[in-house]
Amino acid sequence: MGSRNQLLNALKRCLGMGRRQLSVGPHQVVLVTGCDSGLGHSLAVYCYRVLHMTVISCCHNLESQGAQLLQQMSSENERRRMHIWQLDLLEPESIVQLHAKLEQLLASTDCHLMALVNNAGVMCFGEFEWQLPAQIEHQLNCNLLGTMRLTRQLLPLLRQQRARIINVTSHCGFQALPALAPYAATKAALRVWNDALRIELQPHGMEVINFVPGSFVLESNIAARQQQQAQQQLEAFSAEQLAYYGSYFKVFHEYLSMLSGFKRPNQLQDEALLAKFKDALTNAQPKTLYIHEPWRYKVYRWLFKLTPTPLTDWLVLRFCAMPSFESAQRS
Template sequence: MRGSHLLRALKRTFGWGRRQLQVDKHNVILITGCDSGLGHSLAVYCHNALQMTVVSCCHNLQSEGAQLLRQMNSSKEPHRMHIWALDLLQAESIELVHEQLVKLLETHKDYQIMALVNNAGVMCFGDFEWQTPEQIELQINCNLLGTMRLTRQLLPLLRRQGGRIINVTSHCGLQALPSLAPYAASKAALRSWTDALRIELQPHGMEVVNFIPGSFVMASNIAARQQQQAQQMRENFTREQHDYYDGYFERFHGYLRILSGFKAPNQLRDEELLSKFKDALTNVQPWTIYIHEPWRYRIYRYLFWICPAPLVDWLTIRFCAMPTFEDSK
């Protein structure tokens, strides 16, 4: 038994026997966070390029992204794109998605669920002292606990059908960034949970993959409510915090104003990213982690790894390139 574990580990380490599975409309993929950004683009890619049956979970069924996905169904193939509501903060919503998925598989006996892609997430910029308890808890509840609840609900079905789990994490899970402390904490926890889950599920023939796609803040709505969040922070300041932080606070959120406002869903044209996602989805022996990043990210990540903590702190500030408290003095 131990020998077989060792052989499997060696195969994965050196990539022996890696090959791609063929996918078609009989393979079902469930993706969360499809209103915009990466989730929306992956749903389009899996539907159009891979010809899969896609369950696109959206937070708002009336969003522009949900409506665009709905239009992809044709009279010839009316059942390959499903748009379902999902609120990771609501247990009933998670249970309903499970019920709908079971019904879909029972209705189409030749369908098989191939993957759950946990992509949905929320983000709030601001120093930890500024963020309200509600903002902090929302990021932990959605990014980590909600993802865990959905996965736990679907896990028996995934196990029976040999499906895999792809968790979209973040560079923040590798190197925590200032002004994103709760978000980074949620993504670091998600990464550790992914690693543990991978080891647990290997004996059951299941794959669990950590997928780090790079930054999509400008191409998604993950920070669309940043100015509203800033107003909530400001309203919860004490008089002492106003006196101490107001100048820095205004400069910081003025810099981030470009992030606010809901953007039209963008279909990513990044072929390298989509190629990595396809490998994570269809390779018989996927890598445990896929990292998509520009050279700047790669260089910084290497420096973070080799440098002592004081230098890493300085490099992190340079990497973020955002207003700092010292600059506001």
């Protein structure tokens, strides 16, 4: 009977049948990671102000501007629906403490855990030869292993509550881009892990969703430390690397200077993106993959699937539109 029901549900998904919205409100809890800025901050505000849910906003730094703005919201309502908790995905003890606080919150209220949104991530630009072992490991440890650590710790509770898991990945998980090799590797690994987890948790009545929000690096702080990271890379160069890459390295990071510096958290005003997130969060039978992208992304992603590798590589360079080694040598 179980296999038959699973087959029927799979057919319904394929045909787009039986799609109804789950009710949301103060009694439903959503836990979002990476809420200091960017997408995580925006999703926390959206779930709180628009969906009127109880929100656990996980911030790396409780003194950050984003955390402080969220803290101000927590006093807006008599029933406290905005909780700002510190979370360091690199520290197992931080994850254990968050788990204990979550269990306590659910036990002391009439709330139901509806979803875990794995959004937190870090990024470092630079060719693979430039990136330091610590920079590579930091991306792997936060984006991939940290997400796995948190999810594994919370899984028994998620299973008991039949909560869903929404994993925020990236277009880089489908098509790797130059200068983002470690970051793309983490997002591709998350995509594959997401698919395996989805199949594993289906028998327990749980949904696992891959949410690809598109690029808004200029509106987030994911690359806020890029110039410091570039300086570390430069200082680690050998004499041979400095002579070989010097002019290209300078042009490359001058181009990326616009990314550096911490920006004020702001709620993304992309209604289409938020509508897709709402469907991923509240649809009784959500899609397994949500992709939000401008037409330019759609065209390139379609071409990447069709073209032979040499042409795909050329298209990737056109898509990135970043300084190249050859152009720097000519200048």
